[in-house]
Amino acid sequence: MDPENLKYHKEHTWVNISGNKATIGITGYAQESLGDIVYIDLPELETSTEANTELTEIESTKATASVISPVTGSVVEVNEELSDAPEILNEDPYGKGWIAVIEVEEGADTNDLMDASDYEKYLEEEVKLK
């Protein structure tokens, strides 16, 4: 995935929407702040999730963090590779580190998501200065 073409959630997850399927992952900023990721609690298939709520949890050597779902829908695919090699989330967060594919609920609102430049600005202005 080319980070430039993705949409972003303020809780540092990215989304790639294609038709009614949304592939999600965590951003470069997220994996950097977390440090070495040692575990991701992959969601079960068919789990339903709501935008702005916790989809799953990630553990790094420094902290545990929630992965906030950027969309509302149901999990249809999960990246099993992350189960044995969670470090992929650090190494390639936008590519091999994709976490899940969510079938977006019909009529679900995806307008709250930022585009790449807005997310950059958001990081500069609101997040990194805190």
Add this chain to the structure above:
Amino acid sequence: MKVTILGAGPGGYVAAIRAAQLGAEVIVVEESEVGGTCLNRGCIPTKALVASAEVLDKAKKAKDFGLELSGEVSANIQKIIERKNKIVGIQVKGIRGLFKSWGVRILDGRGVITGPGKISVTLKDGGAEEIETDKIIIATGSRPAQIPIFPFDGEKILSSTDALNLEEIPKRLLVIGAGVIGCEFAFIYKEFGSEVTMVEMMPKAVSTEDEEISAVLERELKKKKIKLLTNIKMEKIEVKEDSVQAFLSDGKTIEADKVLVSIGRAMNSENLGLESIGVKTGQRGEIIANSRMETNVDGVYAAGDVTGGIMLAHLASKEGVVAAENAVGGDSAVNYDVVPAAIFTSPEIGSVGLREKQAVEKGLKVRIGRFQFRALGKAHAMGEIAGIVKLIADEESDKLLGAHIIGPHASDLVHEAALAIEKGLTARDIAHMIHAHPTLAEGIMEAAEDVHDSAIHMPKK
């Protein structure tokens, strides 16, 4: 003063020694082996297995610690059980030695109350003995509860006792009941090489613990690839020649080689002759005793699992001490507010006092302090970073109300908090005391600081 005690488990044998210390003439009647469930079929044997599992786990991770291990490391269940039996044997001898030293007479057989102050004992070696006694303490304990439609068969449907004496490691183990015992065995057998699936009726595993602790434990189960199905009941079990088929309430079926049923324990209050003197029991068969361990019958006391309540060996021992002291004319009572619990899952759990939900239900306003083990250098050096310390303090008085720890050595760490609760100490008291570095105990100090958002080793909130 003659005191006769039925049962030589952690309730009975401790009561016996205390009564002897206080000058009574003591007889203990034990139908199986001294040390009871705790020593022979519970606490101690499981810890021996846990230790083997821990070493195996570390051995498998040797590379992470910079070690080169050649060859394969695996569990030899026969040798593991042999080691367990040896350890238990040493402890049993120890207790019999203590009896001798304190002049406690042990009768190996089954005792039944036949009238006021009268107990009839059928001895294991044959023969019988009639006892006339001043006081009676009933500490006959409990046994694994079974599901009536599929009772234990020692082959495919196992109790916790069976699980401590297996001759081979099951390839697929189904555990019914994700409470303390079920979870401990799940981690043990997963480590030894079984594929483990757990089924639990309640919404969470170890539902007697604080919810956050259950949540962390469930994640740890997942990390170990132990499958946990909650909010599910077992509808039917079919025992076949080579396997067991379990039918769940959600329509799914699970196939396993062995099934461990760990749904709780039943009180051993039947066929004791309680009716002959009118000792009152409750709905589940528990002998009703007050905090002085007195039953409704004068001179008859009860202690431990047979009285129901929280079934923990250390509580049984405390109740045994109180029963003995009162039987010999003293005036003691048990304080049930501070009963630490220790669960030997991986990682361990140690808890004492109120859970957050309980505090809220009681209408208490609380402040919570949390600290992650992964923020401790010691935890990293040990290679065991999963877990948290959660302290619950009263908002007004700052007194500690509860402590919940999941992580390395949680079973020992919890006692600092237990003492604090017992003595009415505050979160600030714990935070102010210097804790040695680098230790896991610092996590308690930091969690205490976090109650007031002042933990040094946590980023600003």
